[in-house]
Amino acid sequence: MSIAIRLESLGKRYRLGNIGTGTLSSDLNRTWARLRGKPDPFSKIDESPEKTEQDRQAVWALRDFSLDVTQGTILGIVGRNGAGKSTLLKMLSRITAPTTGQICVRGRIASLLEVGTGFHPELTGLENIYLNGAILGMSRQEITSRLDEIIEFSGCEKFIQTPVKRYSSGMTVRLGFAVAAYLECEILVVDEVLAVGDMEFQRKCIGRMRDVAQSGRTVLFVSHNMGSIETLCSDAIRIDHGRLTDQGSPTEVVHRYLDAEADDTQKKLSSQTSRHIKSVRLLNAHGESRDRFLVDDTIVFEAELASDLPLDDPRFGFVISKRGVGRIATLHTDVQYNARWSLSGTTRASATWHDVPLNVGQYTVDASLWRHDHELETLLGCGQFEIEMRDVYGTGSLPDAQYQGHLVPDASWTIENREST
Numbered sequence: 001m002s003i004a005i006r007l008e009s010l011g012k013r014y015r016l017g018n019i020g021t022g023t024l025s026s027d028l029n030r031t032w033a034r035l036r037g038k039p040d041p042f043s044k045i046d047e048s049p050e051k052t053e054q055d056r057q058a059v060w061a062l063r064d065f066s067l068d069v070t071q072g073t074i075l076g077i078v079g080r081n082g083a084g085k086s087t088l089l090k091m092l093s094r095i096t097a098p099t100t101g102q103i104c105v106r107g108r109i110a111s112l113l114e115v116g117t118g119f120h121p122e123l124t125g126l127e128n129i130y131l132n133g134a135i136l137g138m139s140r141q142e143i144t145s146r147l148d149e150i151i152e153f154s155g156c157e158k159f160i161q162t163p164v165k166r167y168s169s170g171m172t173v174r175l176g177f178a179v180a181a182y183l184e185c186e187i188l189v190v191d192e193v194l195a196v197g198d199m200e201f202q203r204k205c206i207g208r209m210r211d212v213a214q215s216g217r218t219v220l221f222v223s224h225n226m227g228s229i230e231t232l233c234s235d236a237i238r239i240d241h242g243r244l245t246d247q248g249s250p251t252e253v254v255h256r257y258l259d260a261e262a263d264d265t266q267k268k269l270s271s272q273t274s275r276h277i278k279s280v281r282l283l284n285a286h287g288e289s290r291d292r293f294l295v296d297d298t299i300v301f302e303a304e305l306a307s308d309l310p311l312d313d314p315r316f317g318f319v320i321s322k323r324g325v326g327r328i329a330t331l332h333t334d335v336q337y338n339a340r341w342s343l344s345g346t347t348r349a350s351a352t353w354h355d356v357p358l359n360v361g362q363y364t365v366d367a368s369l370w371r372h373d374h375e376l377e378t379l380l381g382c383g384q385f386e387i388e389m390r391d392v393y394g395t396g397s398l399p400d401a402q403y404q405g406h407l408v409p410d411a412s413w414t415i416e417n418r419e420s421t
């Protein structure tokens with residue numbers, strides 16, 4: 001098989017803006033010092049003197065990145081937030097230029113990155129299809145021959161003469177995907193598109209990406225949804241702090257990634273000095289340490305508690321909060337454990353939350369130990385986890401956390417038609 005993409009020692013450095021000091025006079029002082037070639041009077045004392053000013057104001061989003069992708073591969077790209085995945089795709093799509101290294105690509109690249117990238121908001125859906133086709137170097141006739149497929153896949157036929165700025169984010173993604181997947185290209189680059197849109201749309205996208213790869217084209221696919229990486233991709237890589245850290249079959253790469261993430265959380269916890277709450281772990285129903293779950297999964301919240309002196313009648317609990325929303329639920333011995341207990345030596349306390357009905361999102365866990373009304377210790381954010389989507393109702397329609405709330409209720413409907421008399 002021939003090589004479709006070759007990346008050689010690729011690197012991307014972003015320059016960071018100078019953050020203000022907080023007062024106008026200090027900002028002027030800093031500028032005056034810089035103009036005279038003097039050191040910044042407000043620099044932090046732990047900044048190492050060997051680092052140049054340029055180093056300090058820059059972040060390497062991707063560094064020394066070399067990779068060959070063979071034609072016809074569906075390459076899954078995993079890595080935590082800020083690892084450098086989008087930067088890689090943006091460089092491939094020529095949205096941003098590399099700072100170092102080389103990109104050799106055989107063929108045209110169609111990409112679907114953030115929602116709406118590549119669309120002109122004032123132009124209609126139809127005009128945008130022609131615009132994107134023209135950017136890929138297709139003739140008007142070639143684009144016209146693909147038009148029906150694109151419009152049908154997008155499901156936007158009624159609105160195809162409407163400016164894209166009036167589209168909902170779901171419609172924009174559907175049209176964006178259709179344009180990227182049906183226009184003539186040899187390489188398709190897709191960033192996190194499945195996070196938007198419903199189950200039916202996801203199925204269609206996955207099917208289409210498979211078709212694209214079967215016709216010998218190459219697909220690069222970034223997702224935080226490990227399930228879709230495993231089912232869709234033929235190969236996978238992991239990026240960590242801008243570097244390529246793993247490569248192999250999707251199942252192997254995903255498992256090693258999840259294990260490393262779980263280990264990392266554990267290390268962070270053990271570096272916190274705490275007197276009583278020694279560690280907090282999240283486990284799945286099989287007792288495996290995890291920080292990603294699906295809607296309706298069972299999650300076990302487990303803490304190791306310690307006390308030099310025996311402690312009678314302690315009170316212990318976990319508070320689960322959703323990022324940007326606040327407290328969502330509490331698991332607490334006060335209300336859920338109906339027996340007396342004590343803390344002596346090391347004690348393991350675990351709360352099993354069955355069929356967790358939390359909607360997609362990122363959650364944090366605080367742990368708190370009390371005795372009577374006296375707070376002994378609270379660890380804020382000592383655990384975190386992510387809930388990923390699952391078709392819990394088997395209807396193909398998913399509740400969107402933004403519109404339908406943060407819970408996925410275990411509900412069923414009865415609808416009866418009464419004869420009108």
Ligand SMILES: Nc1ncnc2c1ncn2[C@@H]1O[C@H](COP(=O)(O)OP(=O)(O)OP(=O)(O)O)[C@@H](O)[C@H]1O
Binds near residue numbers: 086
């Ligand atoms: N335009 C920019 N200016 C400065 N820094 C940037 C810019 N874009 C990205 N970065 C930084 O580069 C690093 C890699 O970011 P990137 O968006 O590629 O990560 P990612 O793996 O795609 O993350 P996510 O999964 O959250 O989308 C991060 O530290 C980010 O803050």
